Amino acid sequence: MTITTQSTGQPSVEVRDLVLKFGELTVLKNLNLDVYEGEFLVLLGSSGCGKSTLLNCIAGLLDVSGGQIFIKGNNVTWAEPSERGIGMVFQSYALYPQMTVEGNMSFGLKNQKLPKDEIAQRVARAAEILQIEPLMKRKPSALSGGQRQRVAIGRALVRDVDVFLFDEPLSNLDAKLRADLRVELKQLHQQLENTMIYVTHDQVEAMTLADRIAIMKDGLIQQLASPEEIYNRPANLYVADFIGSPSMNLIKGKLSGDTFDADGFAVSVAGYDFSRQPSSNEVWFGIRPEHVELGEGSGPHFEVTAEVVEPLGSDTLVMTRLGGERFWLRMDGQSRVTSGDKLTIGLPVHAVSLFDGRDETRL
């Protein structure tokens, strides 16, 4: 099921056949993952799919039940977290509340018995990068959420490591701050060029930050690919449905020859780039709301009725019905559609995704 594309550079983190169980519950099932040097990899998935568990295994905070983990070519499966060359940032910040910002950032280094001026130098550099110099003497309780998360990032930064692990670092922040910090994280990555593994369940974060996204479900990686690939060529029905808001329109029907047919709606898919033959004539037909063409285009076109109109400002979502299913369209924010209006739409075949009706993978 796993589709891997774009393999550049040296692997920085390699996960081999990882199994993790909590008692009877198997959370990770023979999971494989390669993360390349300097790559920003995002683990994306719904709640409870095992993202944090995978990250904690890589960090060494959980003892694995099977499989191996390599970081920079070294087998670290049983190494202590501090010996793996990783830095980690948590959702709850996990700052040491009784220490100042400076204390938080330097405590681990002092413990490593690094020389004083080296510590001061590293802390000063991290503070400069993150622009938290004025806060150095404050306690975490006197900081805002965004500042706290910056300090937490700083604490990982001073460790001078190759791999950074982030577990939903922005999800406790308000929307505006989240967008700001997202940009800063991206700049930070461009500046440091470290490997970063970033867990989130926010699609926008994933699409904007990632070099590659790994979509997880039930302890397995469903697709590991660039954001464009994931968006344009989802590997299976789950990924197609998970990515995008509103998600891809999916209609189940029959494929006979070049014609897809579902409940009074038939469309030619001639020219579709099949990667394999369907296992039966049952297939899913999928197209994103924003890829539906308005008006009589070049390809086949249909008449639909707007049932619900949701103006979002920048664009307008329109719910219609096609092949007996709800069918969403994304239109220009300026278009004046009201419910009941008749619309003509085209379904360009290059934007269509077909999935096998049995195993639900991409055709």
Place this chain on the structure above:
Amino acid sequence: MATGKPIRLFRNLSSKIAAIPMILTVLFVFVGGTAWTVTYSFTSSKLLPKTKFVGLRQYERLWETERWLVSIENLMIYGLCSMVLSLLIGFILAALLDQKIRFENTFRSIMLYPFALSFIVTGLVWQWLLNPDFGIQKIINGLGFTSFEFNPLYNSDIVIYGVLIAGLWQGSGLVMVLMLAGLRGIDQDIWKASRVDGIPAWKTYLFIIIPMMRPVFITTLVLIASGIVKLYDLIVAQTGGGPGIASEVPAKYVYDYMFQGQNLGQGFAASTMMLLAVLIVIIPWAYLEFGGKKRG
């Protein structure tokens, strides 16, 4: 300003009215009783209180009495050891329990059982256990170690430590449960962060977790301290103050003089001294705790 804010006295009026009985109780029973006691400590009251003032005579007599001096010394030894040891034992037990061991509930209950017993029962149990003819000494002698001697209750030099053992046995369970609650309240991510930072567990406890548990420690200290000052029934049940006067404590001194020695004035003077000692400890602490915050 009549037009401005409502007068502060009338804010939350109903809750203030509800608190009146308690306030009156505190004023009359606590403050009134204390004032009365302090006043009569300057009189020569014997069996019944009377207002023949004799200045500081009761206090002079008090500080000349060997038994009072022994009581103070005992209380200091007991207090210091019990404070330090029960915190230490309680915290270590809690930290061990926090490692997600099996049978945690069972173990916690066992540790808490002694706390459900009264001091009188505790005292009697440990009187037997420490009795050289029935208890620990006898058992270990019976195992072949005939030279083993552990007989604190009949040795006036160490009798207070015999009492201390019973006190710790009774009180450590509660400290453990309080500490465990405190430990459980710590965000697990803190532990993860310190492991990633490579900080050894003992250092994490010492420099991160314990400072975070400050409120729990303060509550526990107050509980332990109030138990120490009240130390009375354990002594009565276990040693009766003996051998001789070797295990006397201030609360027993007060009780004996007021209700048995028929010397109210002396009892009042002793209890006033106890109050003074408590105030000397509490006032600087309260100043640090509450006064400091306004400035900072």
